[in-house]
Amino acid sequence: MDTSTVLGLCVGMGGLLMGALLAGTNLGMFMNLEAFFIIGFGVAGTIIVSYPMKTLLNVPNVFKNALFAKEMDYVGVVQILVNFATKARREGLLGLEEDVDQLEDKFLQKGMQLVVDGTDIELVRNIMDTDLAFMEMRHKEGEGIFVAGGGFSPTLGIIGTVMGLINVLATLDDPSKIGPAVAVAFIATLYGIGMANMFLLPIAGKLKIRSGEEILLRSMMIEGVVSISAGDNPRIIEEKLKAYLPPKLKAVTVTGSGSGKGGAEEAAAAAAPAAGAKK
Amino acid sequence: MDTSTVLGLCVGMGGLLMGALLAGTNLGMFMNLEAFFIIGFGVAGTIIVSYPMKTLLNVPNVFKNALFAKEMDYVGVVQILVNFATKARREGLLGLEEDVDQLEDKFLQKGMQLVVDGTDIELVRNIMDTDLAFMEMRHKEGEGIFVAGGGFSPTLGIIGTVMGLINVLATLDDPSKIGPAVAVAFIATLYGIGMANMFLLPIAGKLKIRSGEEILLRSMMIEGVVSISAGDNPRIIEEKLKAYLPPKLKAVTVTGSGSGKGGAEEAAAAAAPAAGAKK
Amino acid sequence: MDTSTVLGLCVGMGGLLMGALLAGTNLGMFMNLEAFFIIGFGVAGTIIVSYPMKTLLNVPNVFKNALFAKEMDYVGVVQILVNFATKARREGLLGLEEDVDQLEDKFLQKGMQLVVDGTDIELVRNIMDTDLAFMEMRHKEGEGIFVAGGGFSPTLGIIGTVMGLINVLATLDDPSKIGPAVAVAFIATLYGIGMANMFLLPIAGKLKIRSGEEILLRSMMIEGVVSISAGDNPRIIEEKLKAYLPPKLKAVTVTGSGSGKGGAEEAAAAAAPAAGAKK
Amino acid sequence: MDTSTVLGLCVGMGGLLMGALLAGTNLGMFMNLEAFFIIGFGVAGTIIVSYPMKTLLNVPNVFKNALFAKEMDYVGVVQILVNFATKARREGLLGLEEDVDQLEDKFLQKGMQLVVDGTDIELVRNIMDTDLAFMEMRHKEGEGIFVAGGGFSPTLGIIGTVMGLINVLATLDDPSKIGPAVAVAFIATLYGIGMANMFLLPIAGKLKIRSGEEILLRSMMIEGVVSISAGDNPRIIEEKLKAYLPPKLKAVTVTGSGSGKGGAEEAAAAAAPAAGAKK
């Protein structure tokens, strides 16, 4: 459960309601079926035209991802990869077979499986990179639907308001009724701007951040898998992977590197062959 | 037939009509010849100035592409390429000659033809890449016409409205008639924003997605053709091409790789020579 | 003569005039010297500040280029280059000397001259690439003047209108005269938005397209000149250059390659040495 | 203490207050609880939806960084690195161990530690580059919160104003009270635009500049650490690092290079082996 998404929606809507109530607004006035049809169906229509069916059918999943995504466990991935590297040094790559089968993450499992099977390093990196690139592309498409909706929504609000104003101006004779009629016309603008800014664009923002986190995690996995395949020293791998982490998470140690001079010296001693194994 | 384009146009226009009718609007009021001339010819004029004749004459084709484009068959392309790779291993590249002649896709046929003819790999990739790059450029130009139209359309709406307002303000003496006259002036804004947001920009969005799908399909073709030319193992080729697919489509298997340990080991065994054949 | 530029300007202005006349507008009302001074001199001033003198003095040439640019002859360039390649194979590079002297295009002539003189391939490519890059830069600058004008023009329209409104609001006592006075103030907005959208931005669009076409043509020339210098087979050169062309123009053949199996086989036979000659 | 941030906020707010007082505005009128709820909670809500919890909890640190960041000491870093290089030439890399332990900057210390430990140059650069890239990413995220807030804030102001106008138009009967009621509705716009332009966006600008300065400083550190590790001549290192400095700071000398012909000749003599040591 993504707490900040739900909390944020509540805080934002709550603020608007609070402001409206303080101003003594009758909230029922904001319920307007005409504006709902124009903004709701209008935005839906533009989105349906803009995207192919199979992308649209995926929107509920994308939205669920924004609401319920699980936290990324960067440190856990570092631990898994360093443990794999340690075991691979002791027992050889084939010794990892069973552990790989038990991995939860499909992406990491696929990569490690290829390594255990003895596939060429460059090919493993190539396949994992391509996979990651297309995951990123699919994420961008999902996020793009919300961005596009957030772009069309305010203009549809304006369309609704202009339609309302035309209707009002062309037909009303009694000046005293113009006020309330214009008020109704403005509700479409409210719906359009509100839907874009209170809902669609913030959700798009969250999806972008989530995608970035997942790409980071998977980049770490690729780095780790390739390093294990190259037979790098576990300490070096830990050092490399920790460079991806924010300062706080860096403090956590797996193999004990960074804990003192001794560890650092060992790492240095190991660095030469590891580097030699690289292209 | 692209169902989502047609469905989306109906949903969007339907929503606007529904909203207008609910508000008791006389729809005939929105029919306005002056606004039609200003927006229609105005936008057409700007587009005609912005693009060369031969690009403009291609607009109907571009539009037809948005409405009637056929679904991309990614899995089919993987199957064709893996089958080619298998046959090429058994019978040599020349054995593919007949199959290549029967290919429907001109782009894939051209590439395979070059391979069967024994053309140098780098040259084949070079020619296919250039061809793809220019296809992308032509797609961008087609899409650009709709984007440009979507940009000029609202400003022409404003031009029409300002012209109408000037006319109203300068000539009307009777205040009671200002309302209806201003209403007419606003119809130009409605046309301008509506045409951009209900039609031109969503179509541009769809064209962009379509172009991306075709580029993806052709990138897969290039990858496959080059791999076949390099004599890669069919399982490796399948693995490489599947990295392009979304998770769901990955499940489909052609050669049976990924179905178990055995397949994976074979793939690994095959990986070394395949990789060795690469630069 | 670029027909679409002239046609587009006529269609756009015609549409506005038609709309205005249908609305019974007295066209003379749109003639306003104050707005002309504010928009015309205002935009001119901002552009003169933004660009150095020598770029500004080149504007008439840039504009002429948008109106009267000649059609690019892509197929003609392919033919010339393939013929050069054929002759170079028969008679050596020095045999091209006379033909090169008669070339109309200065850019191609310069490049071929360097090749005929026996200059190092990489140096030829280097000089031609630099030349092309700076041509592109100069085009961007010319186009940029129109884009900048199109950006400043509507805001100057707003400046004019705000100035007019301030004048009206501050000084008029008779409410019945406010209408016509505000109408006059709005003419500045009309001029500003109109000049940007009916003229400056579409011209900028056309200049961009023209520049793209010329860059494409010259990229083909560079590719061809380098290939001739490398002694590539004429058929291979034709194949390479045709990858730059849209599908329709690809059908045209020069050496007959692509016309049948035989041609393709010959091309394949020729491919090896050609590729070998490349770096 | 970042003087310009505090000074700027005072100058800006002071200017607005001064203008308001000169116009005889009763400042209390601008205090409005409804607008505060709508803008404050509305913007907070959109930001909370857009970003994950742990990024949001970091906002106070980010803001503190904009207010209290210490000046970057570029020249000091050049001096430290050149001194290290000099000492390393005399006493070997191990002779730097103690000095490295006393370094204040964690990033430089980590890098030098790796060098002293004899880690492979490419690996050191790799780890430092990755670390820098992720620092930049975290900075962008922190800055992004302020940019996003600056984007949502004016639209929430419009939402508040539209809500207020709807309320006013729908319920007020007495025309003489419309003025003050509309005035209150406009306060939301004032809050929204004001918060974005007087606070959020300028702070985002400062954060971006700060980030750029820190990246520059760390790029210098990486360049220096790698050069020391490669055993470059101290004068050459100084020359390389000074290229990062603005003209004024370049005048300061450490080793005396650039002070005359002699120094330059020595540098030249040293250049060959230094360059030879590079890849």
Place this chain on the structure above:
Amino acid sequence: MDTSTVLGLCVGMGGLLMGALLAGTNLGMFMNLEAFFIIGFGVAGTIIVSYPMKTLLNVPNVFKNALFAKEMDYVGVVQILVNFATKARREGLLGLEEDVDQLEDKFLQKGMQLVVDGTDIELVRNIMDTDLAFMEMRHKEGEGIFVAGGGFSPTLGIIGTVMGLINVLATLDDPSKIGPAVAVAFIATLYGIGMANMFLLPIAGKLKIRSGEEILLRSMMIEGVVSISAGDNPRIIEEKLKAYLPPKLKAVTVTGSGSGKGGAEEAAAAAAPAAGAKK
């Protein structure tokens, strides 16, 4: 003295004044101290927050650069570099020592000094490239101040107008006085848009062009210095450098290359060793 900057400012302001006078505006009406405080101090405040002190203190220099920058002498630089190359061929690099001391341009002098001192080519290019990159960065920062000011200025104008409107609407009882009061409120908008579009943004545009010209000139210097260091033939150097020039300036010759067949043949003869000396 940059004539176009001064001329442009006069033309623009003159156009506005002319328009205002033609409309019978009392120019004194546009003088408004409140608006001056809000826009002037408001924009100053946002800029002071956005940029560090030392960048702000450099604004007068940046502005002076836009007003008084000297014309770039591209042809002069080509001549100097070709003459250096010629002399270096005759007398060796050390023979240039005296000429280098007399160079006016510090950037070229520094580079040539390094070459004369026998510094490694790659290191010279490296140092000059870094220097150029940071000059470009400083230019961008200076230009960025004007762009940021141009972005904040119109919104501060709106803030001022909204503040004025709130004041007017909340306090005025006499409808006949609303007009003049609103007029005053609109002056803030006029100041904000005017300052951005008549001054800040055009100056930013000019600074960008100037920066581009200086970068071009220095790129030519780097190319020339490196070529001299590599011992390239003067004619080849001239050819390379002239590729940077617009067509008109290309006509000027230094060594006489391009003047005829003979020259071209000599150039060709010289090309091989020159190219051989390159990496």
